[in-house]
Amino acid sequence: MQNKCGQFFTSYRQENRLFKTWFERFWLLVLFVGLILYPLCFDSYVLQLCMINIAIIAAVSLNVLTGACGQISLGQGAFVGVGAYAGVWFVQSGAAMLPEWMFVVFGGPFIPAILCGGLVTALVGMFFGIPSLRLKGIYLAIATLAAQFILEYVFLHWKSVTGGHSGMAVPAPEIFGYTFDTYPRMFYLTLACAVLMVYLATNLMRSKPGRAFVSIRDHHLSAEIVGVNLFWYKLQAFAVSAFMAGVAGGLWAHTARYLTPSPTFGIGLSISYLAMIIIGGLGSVLGAVYGAIFISVLPICLDLLAELVGGFFPELATPIKATKGGVFGLVLMLFLIFEPEGLAHRWRLIKAYWKLYPFAH
């Protein structure tokens, strides 16, 4: 954590603050005011902004597991899918199972259903996390790959819950009688959830479990020796990560309002989440946010480019759109080779440069 030269704390409270300077707090406020005003002033790209919020939640969740705890997961996309289906099921058929007081406190089935969907996903995640005690590195990656394929098959064939190949429609969420039936409304809901989840993840990382995760990633033997229970904390990492992924999934279902299992929650989604945390910077919560934004904005930029070029050379528009996957792969490779510590690291370097400018040394 780099702070300004000459910034002196006089109490622990000041030092423990997430945003330590007025400068940071001011610009954060400006950012949120801007985000809140955006759907009121413009009506294009609001759906994409919702999806970016959801991607942020999912990327931050994967970052807890892979970035902080070092357990590679190729199944995060499927976990998001589990959350999506479980959330919708709890809103529709499973609402009777929820206790009465939840409806009163949370103003309807939506919030409890999303949370229960997250819990179901956490259980599924913990189940697939059990092998992590014995498996490391590539073996765990392959085990989670297996989870991805198995869950995808379940989505396709458990027709009574998921609707199978043809998919199913999802009703608009309702909280205290207020219906989130348009994209701008969903944008505020997803934004609130994303902020909450990023806040939770940040605080998790600087509390006891977060430190334990990092120690497991850095050296599992030393972690065990200093008293970190490997199995318990690995399971915890899987559970927390899957819970957040499940919440992201529930929001996804209610934003898209229509769920088809494949290829929505396929291996491609898992890979793009991994790409987000790598491009953003492994282990850094803020990095996951940058990465999620970057990877979500990339295809939008390619579409814009295709439109722009298509104006002059119409025959080039389709090939440019078709290169999305390749550009994604290329960006990923270039980041891994030239900036393995990701956008978060680059951002720190830029900040340090301007802080010291013009006296770099």
Next chain:
Amino acid sequence: MEHLLEHIIIGLALGSVYSLVALGFVIIYKATKVVNFAQGELVMVGAYICFAFTVQAGLPFVASFLLTLIFSVILALAIERLALRPLIGEPIISVIMVTIGMSAVLKTLVQLFWGTTKKNFPEVLPDVTVKIGGLPLEIEYIAAFILALLLFVIFSLFFKYSRKGVAMRATAFDQLAAASMGIGIKNIFAMSWCIAAIVSCFGGVIVGVIQDINTDLGHVGLLVFPAVILGGLDSLLGAALGGLFIGVLQKVCEGAAHEYLGLGGFGNVASFLFLVVILMIKPYGLFGTEEIERV
């Protein structure tokens, strides 16, 4: 199950493709400890290049096949030099992700050049059917099986007796010691990629001859993981046997699930369920090197 024999034989043919892809995978892992998620895309590129030379350029099959081999060697060298070598010493997730990124790039390139429609290979082998156990079987399947077997024998002998093969095994065993004995580690890495590309290229052409090719062919690189894990990540024999076994398992489970449970497309999931079981009880596979560690 009346079709059991049929499922087993088709499974063996499918398994021989798996064996080839797994062989390429294991060769790379053994020598360089790189887990190559782009193995399937190497297969796909091989198949498409061969298609281009045979159909689009109109060359005879043998000539185009040799040209395809040369092309895949060049491609493998480029991949190793440009993408993998800068990552030596990086954590495993970086290496995995770079191969995943590469697979996306290769797939997009193939789609740009050849589109996403199915392509048909010309008839290479005579249209003969052989009866095995009272079952008519096209000669392509038998050729695939024999070719896989042949390649496996050749590479086993290569690793056991040739100078380069011994050098590769030495590198796999202990890089530092091998380097100090005068083995060029970088050349070994490059060579293992070349061999893997050649083997995958064989796999691609076999798939092309058996059925038609499309851009989802790269998927086979992921489906081959159960085979590799069953055999052990660093064992050639394991890759060959694991590939055959997983091929049979897939076809038999698919047939059984279809007949008794009415589930379609169960084969791939069956092999992944099996993979989870292996990982739980014997994570280093049948013939893999066990890393023993007590905590």
